[in-house]
Amino acid sequence: MSDAKNNEEMRSAVQKKKYDLAIIGAGPAGMMAALRASECGAAVVLLEKNHMPGIKLLMTGKERCNITNAETDTRKFASRYGKNGKFLLSALYRFGIEETIDFFHKNRLKTKVERGGRVFPESDRSGDVRELFLGLIKENNITLLTNCGIKRISLKQNAIENIIMDNIQITAANYLICTGGLSYPRTGSTGEGYKWARQMGHTVIAPAPALTPVLVRERWVKELEGLSLKNVSISVYQNNKKQDARFGEALFTGAGMSGPIILDMSRSIGKLIVNGQTYIFIDLKPALDFNKLDKRILRDLENHKNMSIKNILPELLPKKLIPVILKLANIAPEKKGHSITKDERRKLKALLKQFPLTIKGLSGFNRAIITSGGVNLKEVDPKTMRSRIVNNLYFAGEILDLDGPTGGYNLQVCWSTGYLAGESAARNSTR
Numbered sequence: 464m465s466d467a468k469n470n471e472e473m474r475s476a477v478q479k480k481k482y483d484l485a486i487i488g489a490g491p492a493g494m495m496a497a498l499r500a501s502e503c504g505a506a507v508v509l510l511e512k513n514h515m516p517g518i519k520l521l522m523t524g525k526e527r528c529n530i531t532n533a534e535t536d537t538r539k540f541a542s543r544y545g546k547n548g549k550f551l552l553s554a555l556y557r558f559g560i561e562e563t564i565d566f567f568h569k570n571r572l573k574t575k576v577e578r579g580g581r582v583f584p585e586s587d588r589s590g591d592v593r594e595l596f597l598g599l600i601k602e603n604n605i606t607l608l609t610n611c612g613i614k615r616i617s618l619k620q621n622a623i624e625n626i627i628m629d630n631i632q633i634t635a636a637n638y639l640i641c642t643g644g645l646s647y648p649r650t651g652s653t654g655e656g657y658k659w660a661r662q663m664g665h666t667v668i669a670p671a672p673a674l675t676p677v678l679v680r681e682r683w684v685k686e687l688e689g690l691s692l693k694n695v696s697i698s699v700y701q702n703n704k705k706q707d708a709r710f711g712e713a714l715f716t717g718a719g720m721s722g723p724i725i726l727d728m729s730r731s732i733g734k735l736i737v738n739g740q741t742y743i744f745i746d747l748k749p750a751l752d753f754n755k756l757d758k759r760i761l762r763d764l765e766n767h768k769n770m771s772i773k774n775i776l777p778e779l780l781p782k783k784l785i786p787v788i789l790k791l792a793n794i795a796p797e798k799k800g801h802s803i804t805k806d807e808r809r810k811l812k813a814l815l816k817q818f819p820l821t822i823k824g825l826s827g828f829n830r831a832i833i834t835s836g837g838v839n840l841k842e843v844d845p846k847t848m849r850s851r852i853v854n855n856l857y858f859a860g861e862i863l864d865l866d867g868p869t870g871g872y873n874l875q876v877c878w879s880t881g882y883l884a885g886e887s888a889a890r891n892s893t894r
Contacts, residue, residue: 482508482606483892484885485626485635487613488656489516492641492860492877494596496885499558501603503889508606508633510626515609516600517593519643519650523832523874524581528589531563531878532871533580540875544867550840551865554848554879557886563878570595579723581870616659622854623663636892639848639884641860641877644834645670656862657837664852666839668864672831673730674873676721677743680821683787687715690783696746697724699732699822701739707731710749720820727868730835733825745818747780756812764808768801775800779815788814833873837864848884849891859884 484500486493489511497509509516523529534540537555541548564582567574572595573585584591600607615627616638626633642656657667692713699707707728714722720743735741748756759779767775773796776785789796792810794803803811828834838858842851850856859880867873 480506480508480634482506482633482635484508484637484639484888485633486510486639486641486885487626487659488640488642488860488862489513489607489609490641490643490860490877491517491520491596491874492881492884493639494600495878495881496639496641496859496888497605498596498599498603499882499885500889501605501885503886505885505889505892507885508608508635509600510611510613510628510633511607511609512611512613513609513650516607517596519647519652520593521589522647522650523589524583524871526589527583527587528592529869529871529874530567530574530582530584530592531560531875533564533576533582534560540872543872544865544876547840547865548867550843550845550863551876551879553845554883555875558879558882560875562882563875566878567592567595570599579870613655616663618663618853621852623856637855637857637888639857639859639888640862641858641881641884642862644837644861645828646672646675646831646834646861647829652834652861660838660858660862663850663856665842665850668836668839670834670836671730671733672825672828673733673835673866674726674832674869675729675733675828675830676716676719676826677725677729677732678719678823678826679743680823683790684715684719684820685717686787687783688717690715690781691722692745692747692781694749695724696749697728698744698746699728699735699741700744701735701741706735706741713745719823719826723869726832729825729831730866732822733835736822736824741822743820743822745820747784747815747818753812753816756815757808760808760811764800764803768799770800771797772800772803773797788818832869833866834861835864835866837862840864847887847891848880849887855891857884857888 483505484507486497486509489509497507500507541551574582575585576582612629613626617624623638640656643652645652645654661667696710698705709724711724712722713720713725763775773785794807843858848857848859860877865876
């Protein structure tokens with residue numbers, strides 16, 4: 464029997480059945496919610512508009528899937544989401560980092576912890592995470608419908624009555640929306656969940672790209688494309704005041720910068736650039752203050768006084784960066800170490816401690832890992848993920864106004880809120 468005929472027969476059977484929970488969106492939050500609701504005895508239907516679930520999950524962690532972060536202090540973990548982090552505490556206490564890792568281990572997926580507490584599958588394959596969920600969905604007899612285009616969500620007396628799709632309607636006691644945000648729209652994240660939330664009376668905090676590369680005005684940055692910087696300090700300035708600063712790794716792109724610390728600062732940069740010109744300054748030698756760096760440069764020049772400056776600097780800088788640094792300092796690459804003037808040395812020192820870039824903007828949703836903004840958390844019960852406006856509606860995952868830094872924090876939102884929403888909806892359907 465063909466897949467198309469199978470799917471058609473399934474849709475016909477689905478229309479005749481009333482479910483305890485209908486979940487819109489089969490990403491990480493939706494799949495986790497479906498499994499937990501099923502464990503609690505609920506009849507679940509999982510609806511995905513793409514041809515298969517978990518497409519965006521396959522892309523996470525550079526296709527390695529950064530499952531979570533191994534931070535052991537729950538409150539400290541929640542604080543990484545800013546002022547909205549308190550909302551997540553109930554979900555984390557119900558299904559947190561330890562429970563998440565145990566979940567994967569119990570289902571035969573081994574994990575490993577890398578730098579910064581990042582937790583990955585031991586196999587380094589995001590596909591293994593997706594296959595684990597698909598297998599569990601099948602084992603638990605959860606109804607999964609793909610290629611589902613939802614036309615309308617019908618309300619009656621402050622509750623959802625049904626979902627209208629192509630030629631069929633889905634009826635359930637409870638409904639969960641976890642359709643994600645607007646990041647990586649090619650994976651199906653087109654913001655439909657925001658539209659439905661607004662139609663049902665919810666406030667949506669304006670979505671914006673988060674964890675996204677930064678674009679700069681300097682055209683010569685193209686010469687540095689692919690250059691990775693480790694153990695650097697990067698500061699963001701506006702109106703001659705430091706607005707943000709991070710230490711760690713960064714990466715030059717053809718049009719600007721990316722990498723962990725740039726991605727983590729992109730949200731604050733996005734807010735700053737609305738109010739005026741904003742700059743990045745990179746401290747390439749944070750372990751050395753200006754005096755120590757000056758002594759280091761003097762020593763290198765003295766030790767290699769008959770060598771050209773371009774061949775002396777590799778002891779201090781990545782080779783790819785040297786031509787740009789010398790050009791900005793207006794120093795001839797072939798100039799000998801003994802000929803470098805005090806003023807030229809001052810320029811070198813300034814560039815090594817405050818390498819300047821002028822921010823042009825952010826790369827946008829096409830390159831953003833996550834979306835900031837979303838359904839207003841004041842309108843969602845943090846203890847259940849249930850809407851405070853629509854009686855039988857729940858939310859989970861990226862659709863909520865809740866985003867964190869890189870390092871597994873955003874997938875943990877999906878696991879924790881999905882688990883709690885699925886459990887709460889299942890229990891609500893049996894009352």
